[in-house]
Amino acid sequence: MDVLHTIFTCIGTLLVISFTSFLFFILRIYAGKSIRNRKYAPVIGTVFHQLFYFKRLYDYQTEVAKKLPTSRILGPAQSMIYTTDSRNVAHILKTNFPKYSKGKHNQEIIMDLFGKGIFAVDGDKWKQQRKLASLEFSARVLRDFSCAVFRKRAAKLVRKVFGFSISNQVFDMQELLMRCSLDSIFKVGFGVDLNCVDGSGGDDNNFIKAFDDSNELIYWRYVDSFWKLKRYFNIGSEALLKKNIKFIHEFVDELIRTRRKQLEMKQDSVDKEDILSRFLVESKKDPEKMTDQYLRDIILNFMLAGKDSTANTLSWFFYMLCKNPLIQEKVVEEIREITGNNMKDKENLEDFVASITEEVLEKMHYLHAALTETLRLYPAVPVDGRCADADDVLPDGFHIRKGDQVNYMSYAMGRMTYIWGNDAEDFRPERWFKDGSFQPESPFKFIAFHAGPRICLGKDFAYRQMKILATALLYFFRFKLSDDTKVVTYRTMFTLHINEGLPVHAVPRRGLAGS
Template identity: 35%
Template sequence: MFIQLFTSWILLALPFFILIIIKTSKSKKPPSPPSIFPKSYPIIGSSFAIKSNRKNRLQWITQILQSCPSATFTLHHLFGFRQIFTANPANVQHMLKTHFFIYQKGPFSTSVLFDFLGNGIFNVDGESWKFQRQVSSHEFNTKSLRKFVQTVVDTELHDRLIPMFSDAAVDKTVLDLQEILQRFAIDNVCKIAFGFDPACLLPSLPQAQFAVAFEEATNISSERFRAFLTITWKTKRFFNVGSEKRLKIAVSQVRDFAKKIVREKKQELADKSCLESVDLLSRFLSTGHSDENFATDIVISFILAGRDTTSAALTWFFWLIYKHPEVEKEILKEIKEKSNLPVFEEVKDMVYTHASLCECMRLYPPVPVDSKLAMEDDVLPDGTVVKKGMVVTYHPYAMGRMEKVWGSDWAEFKPERWLERDEGGKWSFVGRDPYTYAVFQAGPRICLGKEMAFLQMKRVVAGVLRRFKLVPTVEDGFQPLFVAYLTSKMEGGLPIRIEERRNFD
């Protein structure tokens, strides 16, 4: 009761503190040019700057990091709370590998996402994370799962995506590419994770309740992170009103659906003497991990990881190659050269396409920021002092825009920066270390689905571009806006029309 009264008093008194600070901070000196670095005041920190840049926070923090000699910056929040942002590869390696067990998800992040993700692999630390990681790693490394993923992707591509694009080309229909790719992705990930087909990419574009609820839960959970004060969403949750009421309904729908699938899968496995299904849920249950909540948490986490990441990357990819026809021409040449190879060999040898996807995700990473909580005092390699309880955020979006790393042409979409030619003129891929290019995380938490994501994306690129040209229906000078929830999106989607490609072969 005392804490609630004290908090209420602070909130009521805050405007008076702000007025005093503003008056005492005024200077008689002539005004200096505006600084990109936010001003910080006692008690309220940089709250003014944070609030005014709420809608363009990614770009704002990126500009600050670009201006910092060490690409590291400390942002001051209310009541003395400080958050460190970094785009320094040495700091990222320190956090994600060298001192991995100091930098964890922490109780704040876990509590924000718990209603949605529970104790799934992306929301836990310590022994629980280690156990889930070991089980998941074993399953992801099996040849049978890789083959299953390839089959699922090719089936969805040839039975649904390509026919839809073909019909749109004939009817001259305008499609939202981002929505279509999201539907494609959720069909794929549900088949791979559950062995269940939600059929979101049927010609009628049905609104599957599970998919709609998942989208709602993702967006509202993300908004919790951006709340000016944590107490705001916690209060709404306590009284079950507003966005928190919608979140509760959405999460209930997602979890009820997932648990129903888990129960049906357990029964299916109990009725059979051997495992016939190769989806992830069947694999987990068949190894003895049959706890219903455990299985549900894991599957929801994998759907979150696979649903928006590849669709976001591909949306930006198709936009970028439209803006850079010379890159599209080189990709088409590569597709034509590899078209007679078996599917796996074709994908593996698509070096220029692989480089183009990496370059796309450098500029528009599917997960643009990631935060860790310092469990001990520490010092980052660039000398930044970290106190126990501080949040340290590494920033893949900013990291892809650092001139010191990528050169003065960092703003250009240039797949060749990932390539070199041998003596015979053949391209070979030259990767960057995962701490410079942290799009898939790095260290012990590096993305298990990285290779599967590239497989899926390259199969889509080859299958679509072989048949169609995707033309955005936007005005000249249009520049899509990159926005971030738990994963990234293109604000408002990307309207396109489809043109059949003639005489490709």
């Protein structure tokens, strides 16, 4: 009886503590948030509200933004402001840039995966990586090397799709693009050939899954108020995340060690065209700061930008072309006209891919517009934001308190009629043309590549890769969805993946010489 009494007493005590803790947590959410004060953005819910809508979070945010361009949800430590007002975006990303940072809350959430890479840091670390990355992305050697890599991967991708097409086989376009993009970023980033387009790699396949799942699990922390407790006890989603991150870090660490040994052994004879090799050379100037762990963090951040952004955008691009076949044919017509290769029943693949030069790509205004229109509706990063380091007032008049998170919703902004007109939700590349040529919009209106001092350095790099792959694929194939009736949606994570892939048919437009 004494044992049972002790057990029940312990259980009762734990329940009381749990209930009290939960009640305290709820009180913290509502306390001191000036809920009825009209100086602050209207409250539409709490972090629990986001949890309820998590599977369709970006569409829910779009519905709210159509009524309230700026609103907020309440968290235990701060308010989270969400806006689609381009004036507010310009304010936090440029005009008042020094008063906004990544913030402790964001850093706590993402640093387990991204460490001290460029997406997670502020201050001197950000400036150091920004300066180094800026030099690398502007270097002609990297531009030429990356273009050669993209063309080679495009040829491999065409051959892979040709195999599917001649057997009339349905395949997952998103998965194939992810593998191709991973191949490219590993070659450009690490100087390593993964050769995972054919899907035969063991650890390579595991790396893709671990990286994508970790992306989703990290994002889950934004709505999971108990993630720190789960991490402490290593249970549930946090246990899986820890396992994935361990695998990712070990995989990348081994690549860094291998590349460092190659550089040390071959000295000046080894190619230093890839980003890692150039960073390793730079690390010799300051080995205490540029440790292998720091290099890993930098490279993982570049991988998030390089793999996910281009593969995701191309996946949505082909989805939109399948839903709009007339636009698909207009893109193909431009490719044929500019490349001058429109009369052959069979084409030498290597010769065609080699002809996709930078000069050729610069003339493809309609392809550029179609990719940009895809990014308007399906931005690679659907929500991003900054933390206020001091009290502030936004251009729309709403007050911000120190510690509040101010988020701009790229996905929702692309669907706002008060930004893009009554046809905002239509896929219409022509909206980007003025007087017959492509006309860019303000980066605070079209926010797919961020804006201000932290604007994406890899913008041209990404467009180059996407144009080369799109040109090669569309020149040889017509794409159709395997099931036109299926509703295509996204996975809620940092980057906008298509949920459950993109099954398509590829119909050959011409054959491959020698096949």
